Amino acid sequence: MSEAPLLRADGIAKHYPVKKGLVIARQVGAVRAVDGVSFSLHRGETLALVGESGCGKSTTARLVMRLIEPSAGRVHFKGEDVTAVTGAKLRALRRRLQIVFQDPYASLNPRLTVADAISEPMAVHGLGDAASRRARVEELLRLTGLRPFHANRFPHEFSGGQRQRIGIARALSVEPEVVVCDEPVSALDVSIQAQVVNLLRDLQQRLGLSYLFIAHDLAVVKHVADRVAVMYLGRIVEVAPKHALFADPRHPYTRALLAAIPRPDPARRGGVRPLAGDLPSPMAIPPGCRFHTRCPHAQPVCRESDPPLREIAPGHTSACHFAEDLPRFNAEAGAGVPPMAARRLAAYAAARASRASA
Numbered sequence: 237m238s239e240a241p242l243l244r245a246d247g248i249a250k251h252y253p254v255k256k257g258l259v260i261a262r263q264v265g266a267v268r269a270v271d272g273v274s275f276s277l278h279r280g281e282t283l284a285l286v287g288e289s290g291c292g293k294s295t296t297a298r299l300v301m302r303l304i305e306p307s308a309g310r311v312h313f314k315g316e317d318v319t320a321v322t323g324a325k326l327r328a329l330r331r332r333l334q335i336v337f338q339d340p341y342a343s344l345n346p347r348l349t350v351a352d353a354i355s356e357p358m359a360v361h362g363l364g365d366a367a368s369r370r371a372r373v374e375e376l377l378r379l380t381g382l383r384p385f386h387a388n389r390f391p392h393e394f395s396g397g398q399r400q401r402i403g404i405a406r407a408l409s410v411e412p413e414v415v416v417c418d419e420p421v422s423a424l425d426v427s428i429q430a431q432v433v434n435l436l437r438d439l440q441q442r443l444g445l446s447y448l449f450i451a452h453d454l455a456v457v458k459h460v461a462d463r464v465a466v467m468y469l470g471r472i473v474e475v476a477p478k479h480a481l482f483a484d485p486r487h488p489y490t491r492a493l494l495a496a497i498p499r500p501d502p503a504r505r506g507g508v509r510p511l512a513g514d515l516p517s518p519m520a521i522p523p524g525c526r527f528h529t530r531c532p533h534a535q536p537v538c539r540e541s542d543p544p545l546r547e548i549a550p551g552h553t554s555a556c557h558f559a560e561d562l563p564r565f566n567a568e569a570g571a572g573v574p575p576m577a578a579r580r581l582a583a584y585a586a587a588r589a590s591r592a593s594a
Contacts (some may be wrong), residue, residue: 239278239279240311240315241276241277241278242277242278242279242314242413242414242446243276243277243298243300243312243313243414243446243448243593244274244275244276244277244311244312245273245274245275245276245300245309245311245312246270246274246297246309246310246311246312247273247274247298247302247308247309247310248270248272248274248299248306248308248309248310248311248321249268249270249271249272249273249307249308249309249470250269250270250292250295250299250304250306250307250354251266251267251268251271251307252266252267252269252270253265253266254266254267254519261303262541265426265519266519267518267519268368268470268518268519268521269292269295269470269518270292270295270296270299270470271286271292271469271470271471271518271521272308272309272468272470272471272474273292273296273467273471274309274470274545275311275465275472275475277414277446277448278446279413279444279446279488280440280445280446281446281447281462281463282442282446282447282449282460282461282462282463283447283448283449283461283462283463283464283566284449284450284451284457284460284461284463284464284465284478285448285449285450285451285465285467285472286295286451286452286457286464286465286467287452287465287467287468287493288452288468288493288515289452290471290515290518291467291469291515292467292469292470292518293418293419293450293451293452294338294418294419295448296450296467297335297416297418297448297450297542298317299311300389300416300448301330301333301335301416301517302318302326302330303335304318305319306424308463311331312332313329313414315333316331317419325373325480326452327360327361330354330362331410331411331412331497332412332413333412333413333414333416334357334408334410334412334414334415334416335407335415335416336400336403336407336415336416336417336418336420337403337418337420338418338419338420338422338423338435340396340397340399340400340402340403340423340424341391341396341399343399343401343403343425343537343550344391344402344403346391346392347390348390348536349387349388349389349390350373350386350388350389350390350391350402351370351373351376351387351388353371353391353402353406354373354376354377354387354402354405354406354409355369355370355372355373355409356406357406357409357410358372358409358410360587361410363410367451370387372409373387373405373409374387376405376408376409377405379405379408379439379442380401380402380404380405380408380435380439381401381406381431381435382398382401386398395428396423396424396425396428396571397424397431397432397461398427400420400421400423400424400432401432401435404420404432404436404439408439408443411443412445413444413445413446414445414446414447415445415446415447415448416448416450417436417447417448417449417450417580418450418532419450419451420432420436420449421433421451421456421571422452422453422455424449425549431457433456433460436460439461441552447460449461450482454493454494454497455497456532457478458482458519460479461581462477462478463476463477463478463479463551464476464477464478464481465488466481466485466489468489468526468527469515469516469518469521469526469527470518470521472555472561473487473489473490473526473527473545473554473555473556474487474489474490474545474552474553474554474555475507475545475552475553476549476551476552476553477551477552480549480551480552481552482494483565484564484565485565486548486549486552486554486556486559486560486562487527487535487554487555487556487559488527488531488532488556488562489511489527489530489531491562492511492530493528494565499501506581511530513529513530514531516529522539523538523539523540524537524538524539524541524542525538525539525541525543525555525556525557527594531582533558533562535558537557538557541557543556543557545553546559548560562569563571566577
């Protein structure tokens with residue numbers, strides 16, 4: 237994209253010290269939850285940040301919002317350093333950066349009515365008077381698929397999907413430009429997930445919003461994202477436009493995530509096996525490539541040298557020494573199925589056809 241990014245993160249990190257000792261505590265290590273993450277988000281774009289649990293996605297979201305202070309790095313919004321401002325300037329920036337949390341049950345104050353929950357950010361930022369805020373609450377309820385009479389109810393009177401709509405309305409109440417969606421549908425039923433995802437897409441088109449969409453469900457990501465950043469053990473290992481990443485991922489970890497998407501026929505995994513082993517501890521990150529302990533393509537250089545995130549095609553970057561050498565990936569077609577599995581599938585198809593003809 238030619239225009240400057242609306243939001244940019246440069247090497248942000250969050251390390252939590254681990255201390256030992258009752259009387260005199262001394263630091264014996266650190267949990268490197270986020271360890272040098274950089275990305276950009278353009279106006280009207282949805283950037284999805286994906287990865288398995290524990291990779292640092294939600295911590296990254298909170299760093300962008302400055303709900304927690306970074307250990308290193310900078311976050312810039314429209315050229316202004318979010319990590320450096322304080323007081324009134326920080327409050328003004330937070331009006332433009334809002335967040336929708338994962339848990340719709342915990343993110344709403346049970347003592348506040350819906351009207352109070354949605355109007356509270358407007359009161360904090362000094363927007364309008366009581367009457368205009370009330371009118372704005374009713375407008376937002378309609379915009380998010382609820383009714384004005386819901387304004388006088390309390391959170392416990394709503395379903396999970398309705399509560400998440402209230403959370404979205406609250407985030408939109410101060411007219412933000414960027415909304416961080418921290419796994420906004422993972423706590424909802426599948427049928428409700430589709431409704432909330434479609435709502436977010438509709439609001440983006442109507443209001444010109446930019447989304448940083450945190451998720452682990454790649455089916456949802458494929459539906460909403462423009463670009464995808466894949467995160468592993470505190471770092472981004474691949475960034476690409478959505479169609480390029482799903483068609484031909486250039487990092488083994490991304491391939492494993494795509495192969496793990498549930499399918500009616502488990503053999504159709506594009507020749508990629510599910511990951512073995514567990515995510516290493518962020519207190520003891522492996523030397524070299526962080527993924528080499530679980531990577532089926534690991535070579536000696538992977539244990540010695542940490543590959544940088546480099547561009548392998550226009551707009552497509554990968555942190556893999558052998559990104560260009562990986563075989564073609566096809567997770568949808570039968571191509572790439574191991575030979576033994578392919579023979580079994582052919583035998584099964586032939587037997588089924590003979591039974592049908594008989």
